[in-house]
Amino acid sequence: MLPSEPQPEPPPPYRGWLGSVARMPRGGIAMALLIRVVLFSSAVTLVLTVVQLARSYSSERARLESRLDEIDQATSRSLGESLWAMDSKQLGEQLDGILRLPSMRAVAVREASSAGGEFSVVRGEPQLSRVVAKEFPLVCCGDRPHQIGVLHIEATLTDIYRDLAAQAIVILLSNAAKTFLVAFFILFVVHHLATRHLLDIAASAARVTGADASPLRLRRPRIQGDELDQLVDALNAMRERMRRHAADMGTANARMAALLDNMPDLAWVKDTEGRFIAVNRAVAQSTGFAQPIDLIGKTDFDVHPEELARAYVLDDIKVMASQGPRRIEERHTRADGSLAWVETIKTAWHDGEGRIAGTVGTARDITARRQADADRDARRVAELENRAKSDFLANMSHEIRTPMNAILGMSYLAMDSGLDPQQLDYVRKIHGAAESLIGIINDILDFSKIEAGKLDLEAIPFHPADVMDRLVNLMALSAEGKGLELLVVLPPDLPAVLVGDPSRLGQVLLNLGNNAIKFTEHGEVTLAIEVLARDARSVRLRFEVRDSGVGMTSEVRARLFQPFSQGDASTNRRYGGTGLGLSISGHLVKLMGGEIHVDSTPGAGSRFHFELGFNVPPEAAAPSPPPRTLAGERALVVDDNACAREALARMGAALGLAVDTAEDGRDALRRMALAEDGGRPYELVLLDRQMPGLDGVDCVRLLAQRARGGRAIPIVLMAAAAARDKLTQDLAEQNLRVDAFLTKPVLPQALSDACHQALGRATVPRTGGGARESPSLANQALLRGAQLLLVEDNAINREIAMTMLSRAGIVVSLAGDGQEALEMLSRQRFDGVLMDCQMPVMDGYEATRALRQHPQWRDLPVIAMTADAMVGDREKALAAGMNDHVAKPIRVDEMFATLARWIRPADAGQAGAGFTSGVEGSA
16 A cells, blocks of 8 residues: 555635635636637627628518519509609609608609600609619500609618617627526536536645655545546556556666667766766776776776877767767777777767756777778779770770771782782781681670670570581681591481570680680590470570590689689690680570589590570471481491591481491491491491591592492592592592582581482482581672662771672662761662761761651661670660661671671562672762
8 A cells, every 4th residue: 555645625615606606716727618608609699690680681671672662563653644744743742652651761753755855753852871772664655555754762771770770789688698697607517516626636636746645536425427536546547657657667777777788889978077977888898897887987088098088078078069969980999909990979968957967979889891881992993993994995996996897808808819829828817817806806895795784695596507507617727727626416306496696605605616626736626415305395405515635623613714814824825815705605604594514634625514495486396307318328437536436427327327437448448348248238438538547538549449340339528628629639630539528527417418419319408507608608699789888988998898798799889978878868779778887077876867867768777887896886876776786897797697687689680680790989
């Protein structure tokens, strides 16, 4: 039980209700209620009185106007007759009678018109205000009455106003009496039932000084449901809650103290003199004190070096002066003497009267964060440097590509100009060196695109066999120059058509293949594809590039795909290269959904492989088995390279051949003799040209000698493309012949064609791939006869492009800038435009935007031909309205492929029948 205090003294006894009312406080609830009731009742009374008087006024006025209408009905006929007779006396008497009626003030009769002047009779005095005036027409006489005058009557409103005023006084007095009676009754009741008890509650509550105060009670018995009793109960319950809240606050303060003592951040409170009055354990530990209590009463000068303490004191003064929070990053000395960076937040705190009592602060160690910020700033600087490097690369790329286009273009034209062998060799070496240089530049550009995140992939249908065919065309010469065997292994169930990016896939395989050739001194390099899984709409393929080269250690493999990195310093000096190719290839494979893996052992070669998924078009979804037109034919494959023999045997078996193999010429002759003796001779021999001991030509000669007078076995002679002319010459000198030639490396379609040719059978129609003919020739055939406008300001570039295009049978017209191009387009029709981008007067972008404004040129193919080949340059050309982009230096195959994709001669029939190329326009 809580201790009780003495009950409050009762107020003086009441002496009637008037005495009770007299003792009410003037600012109390009862008096306020009285005033509000009186004001509200008075306002309502006034409003109701006004409404009632307004209604009475409207009623009386309507009655007065009705009386005027009655007068008109009663007198208009007689007045009309009197007016017709011009009887002034009779009219006067009648008007006097009307004037004697109540509220009538003036009445007059006027003639409507009179030749001698207006006739009128008036009685009474007209008023200027408070009147109701009406005029009524007077008609007379005969069979066709007509208006002869007007009766004018004026009635006063004074009588109505007088009656309304009297009525208002009665209403106001009666309502005021009722209002004051009701208000005083309410005042008495409110005071008796509520106000006096509220005063008792206030007096009792004022005596409550502590948590042990007695409960409040009223000076009357409790009444069930009474609001005052509920108020008292609520106040007593609130007092109990406050007591419990005080206890909870004490517990919460203890918890907060424990929390502050266990938090890693420093927290403290100081008074205005800078003395610590509260600190947590972190502050004590950071300053070398065992307990927080040991710091109480001390200042910064007692715990910190003088210079640091002075800085802290100045900060506290600024915080108290500003009376707001202050965030500071400052040095802090730890207990061991080491310095740290802390983020301090200080603010002024106020006492109960609102006066500044000191400062409160927290501090957090941000040494690690500042280091991270410094690292981030360093990264930002590095990014700016990289951006500057990219801009420099873009500039240098343009400046290098322009003269490189002249070197590559002129050397390409020179190689086809009838040079003697020595001159041709010189020019080929120049062209090869320039190709190597432009390859390095393209690698740098691809790396720049990868860094910028703007390297996009296409998703178009393509023939995988065509990709492999282009690869071996590009790699065969390098492999043959080093005496390496280049092998291609394609599975029989490889879909004829895939959907993906053939250019980027070919770039990856070409890079891996060239690397394999570069690091292989003898043996073979193999490009292989394997079907891992296939369904109706997709296929997953494994691509592999194997070599028998120098191999790599695990340390070299670990950094192999890093930019500008190769095996080691000696490798760089021996083999050259930028170290970008594998890094770019790794990024491209990741963009296509795979990852390049490498297995390698020093001295035992390397194996690069990756897996990719491709969609398969519906027309190529069902795998078509290879035609079995060669089924059952016995064939002998002769090649000194075991891998090549195995690959040829697999391809032959896929075509239906019954294949045996021989490792050299003598082994082949022995096997052929045994087969003939056994009655199962071979119907076909596939013979490699270059073998140790007895080579391919010697075998052909011996087989020809054995076949004299008997059956000659069809022979397919295999050789590298570069040795084809020499091989033909050697055969001709010895008067030898073969049934078919097969260019190595061998692809399945080429093998099928050679076997059918050797056996004298019709070749199987191609489904894409396997042809060794340059794709550029087919594209040039499509463009023959096209009318092309070449827009180029550089004389050398004009000459190179003009010569290349003219040799392909294209009619070329020249323009030196964009403005001249627009003028020529307005005079002549063209099938397409080959547009340089950087030109004086009007550049290619502006010219393209201008011509796209004309309806007749909106569909005209415009191909950009520019040395701008950095990230975004192609998109910039397309945004200007160009259809495609050809980068300088010009790659002949790429240029003709791009042109053939967009341009068709207007009269292809005439172009095919017979065409003479020419050049038109201005230089």
